[in-house]
Every structure is written in structure tokens, then in C-alpha cells.
Amino acid sequence: MSELLRVEGLNVTYRTRGGLLPAARGVSLTLRKGEILGLVGESGSGKSTVLTALMRMLPRSARVAAGRVDFDGTDLLSLGDAPMRRLRGRRIGLIPQRPMTSLSPVTTVRKQLALLSGGVIDDVRAQRLLTDVGLGGLYDRLGDYPFQFSGGQLQRMLMAVAVLAHEPDLVLADEPTTTLDVTVQAQILRLLLDLRNRLGNSVIFVSHDLAVLSQVCDRVGVMYGGQLVEAAETRDLFTNPQHPYTRALLDAMPSRRARGERLRAIPGTVSGSQRLPGCPFAPRCDVATDLCAAEAPPPRPVAGSTVRCHHAGATS
Numbered sequence: 001m002s003e004l005l006r007v008e009g010l011n012v013t014y015r016t017r018g019g020l021l022p023a024a025r026g027v028s029l030t031l032r033k034g035e036i037l038g039l040v041g042e043s044g045s046g047k048s049t050v051l052t053a054l055m056r057m058l059p060r061s062a063r064v065a066a067g068r069v070d071f072d073g074t075d076l077l078s079l080g081d082a083p084m085r086r087l088r089g090r091r092i093g094l095i096p097q098r099p100m101t102s103l104s105p106v107t108t109v110r111k112q113l114a115l116l117s118g119g120v121i122d123d124v125r126a127q128r129l130l131t132d133v134g135l136g137g138l139y140d141r142l143g144d145y146p147f148q149f150s151g152g153q154l155q156r157m158l159m160a161v162a163v164l165a166h167e168p169d170l171v172l173a174d175e176p177t178t179t180l181d182v183t184v185q186a187q188i189l190r191l192l193l194d195l196r197n198r199l200g201n202s203v204i205f206v207s208h209d210l211a212v213l214s215q216v217c218d219r220v221g222v223m224y225g226g227q228l229v230e231a232a233e234t235r236d237l238f239t240n241p242q243h244p245y246t247r248a249l250l251d252a253m254p255s256r257r258a259r260g261e262r263l264r265a266i267p268g269t270v271s272g273s274q275r276l277p278g279c280p281f282a283p284r285c286d287v288a289t290d291l292c293a294a295e296a297p298p299p300r301p302v303a304g305s306t307v308r309c310h311h312a313g314a315t316s
């Protein structure tokens with residue numbers, strides 16, 4: 001598979017009352033054509049910041065302090081605003097986190113689908129797209145308002161717009177199933193896989209839930225304190241995790257604990273870890289040494305993973 005996206009050394013900083021906050025720190029990743037890459041991490045680890053930087057939709061308080069984002073031969077970070085707007089939607093689609101709040105409550109769904117698709121969804125096209133995402137029966141109700149549909153139905157419609165209206169090469173999905181119940185969540189994940197298999201698009205799928213990512217992703221990147229601390233093929237990550245934080249995340253997954261066994265929470269919080277000079281996970285890590293607190297480990301290959309840990313390889 002050839003490469004679609006290459007992110008190198010992405011640094012994003014927010015201006016806050018407490019000073020500059022480095023929310024993404026030296027994030028490097030690659031995405032092949034047709035690949036689904038998951039990004040996982042606790043709240044505040046920097047997942048949305050990376051996704052928003054790729055879309056060039058960061059708030060004004062943010063600054064991309066360093067890095068390069070090559071999208072199919074185009075440097076996204078130096079691209080002018082007008083060509084970037086043309087790219088958004090057409091070649092890069094976004095599936096939002098909360099379908100209900102992404103839509104205006106006072107405009108009919110028909111109008112919003114047309115607007116979101118840049119005018120390409122007329123009534124004939126809408127019928128085909130709805131059928132493609134398993135909602136053919138809702139065509140007669142397009143004049144209704146968002147609150148008259150379920151969250152799962154709205155998310156399918158937004159996926160139809162993001163993935164099918166222009167068939168973009170890259171789809172960015174920011175926790176698209178978080179607000180849905182488990183059965184609907186499974187339907188949405190299946191739909192995402194079906195669409196990828198049919199269209200061959202690449203996807204970056206952000207979630208705080210490793211179990212969700214394991215169902216759809218070819219590869220998974222683990223974020224902590226603004227850094228990508230480990231990235232590997234999904235199976236390798238689950239069977240042979242190299243970073244202590246990845247191991248702790250896996251240990252905290254209910255499905256991986258034996259029945260009756262206590263779940264292991266990770267003590268401490270991610271808060272403030274972006275400002276530490278050494279490894280951001282060091283204060284919560286049970287194998288950390290003085291070196292970890294003093295020096296940030298660079299990414300290096302260990303047993304199929306790319307991992308940022310001074311002790312990876314020695315501790316597994």
C-alpha cells in the first residue's frame with residue numbers, strides 16, 4: 001500500500017492563562033492508502049489537537065510551532081486558505097463526535113445535508129446515499145429536524161456526507177461512536193469498515209476506547225501527554241505492547257480481565273504531563289527511573305512497535 005499522509009514532528013501549542021501549553025509534541029505518523037489508523041489516549045492527551053491540526057481548523061489560541069504534514073504530495077501546513085478549504089470535505093472528510101450538536105436544531109435535515117456536502121446532495125442523490133448507509137426508509141422524512149431522529153441515524157447521515165458525498169481519500173473520525181449506545185456503536189463501526197472496503201479511503205479514528213479501535217483499525221497509535229508514545233499493528237499492540245502506558249491501558253480493559261478479577265485503574269492523572277521535561281508518563285510509571293524524569297525518550301523501533309520509552313525491550 002502506498003502512503004497517503006506523513007506527519008513529521010508536529011508541535012502544537014495553546015496560549016492559556018497559565019502560559020504556553022504544548023498539546024502536541026513531536027508527533028510523527030504515517031498513513032497508507034486504504035488504512036485505518038486508530039489514535040487512543042486519555043482525555044487531554046492531544047488526540048483532537050492532532051486531528052484538528054490536520055484539518056487546519058485549530059482555534060486562534062493555537063499555534064503550530066513545528067512540523068510537516070504531507071498529504072499525497074501537498075504540504076498541508078503551508079497551503080493557502082482557499083486551496084485548504086477546497087481540500088476539506090472533498091479530499092479530507094470529517095465525521096464529528098456528537099451528531100446532534102454538529103447540526104443546527106432549527107434547520108431541516110434536508111437543507112443541512114445539502115449545505116454540508118457543498119451543494120452536491122440533491123434529493124435524488126440523498127435517496128441513494130441514505131440507502132447506502134442503511135437509511136433508505138428515512139428519505140420521506142428529510143424535511144424533519146435533527147431532534148426527530150436518533151443519534152445513530154444522524155451519525156449515519158453525517159457519515160454519508162463525510163464519506164460518500166465526495167468520496168474523500170482521507171476521513172478523520174473524532175470519537176464518532178462515543179455518544180451512541182453499544183449496539184448502534186457496532187453498526188456504525190461496521191459501516192465505517194464497509195465504506196473503507198468499498199471505497200479504499202484511509203481513516204484516522206480517534207477514541208479513548210481501545211476495545212472500539214481493536215474492531216476496526218489496522219494500526220493503533222497511543223497518545224500520552226501530547227506525544228505519540230507507541231504505534232504498532234493492532235495485533236502487535238494487543239499481544240506485545242512495548243510502552244508501560246499501553247500495557248496499563250490494556251490492563252484496564254474490562255474484556256481482558258478474567259471474570260471476578262478487579263479492574264486495574266491507572267493511578268494519577270495525565271494532567272500537566274505535557275510540561276514535564278522527561279517522559280510524560282514517568283510520574284505514573286512503575287518502571288520509571290531518574291533518566292525517565294530527566295530526559296524525554298526519542299521514538300525507536302522495538303519488536304514491531306515504534307515506542308518512546310527508555311526501558312522498552314528491557315522490561316517486556
Ligand SMILES: Nc1ncnc2c1ncn2[C@@H]1O[C@H](COP(=O)(O)OP(=O)(O)OP(=O)(O)O)[C@@H](O)[C@H]1O
Nearest residue numbers: 014016023042043044045046047048049050059061
Ligand atoms: N482551545 C484550547 N485552548 C487551550 N488549551 C486547549 C484547547 N484545546 C485543548 N487544550 C488542551 O490541550 C490538551 C490536549 O487536548 P485535546 O483536546 O487535544 O486532547 P484529547 O486527547 O483529544 O482529549 P479528549 O479525549 O477529551 O477530546 C489538553 O490539556 C487540553 O486542555
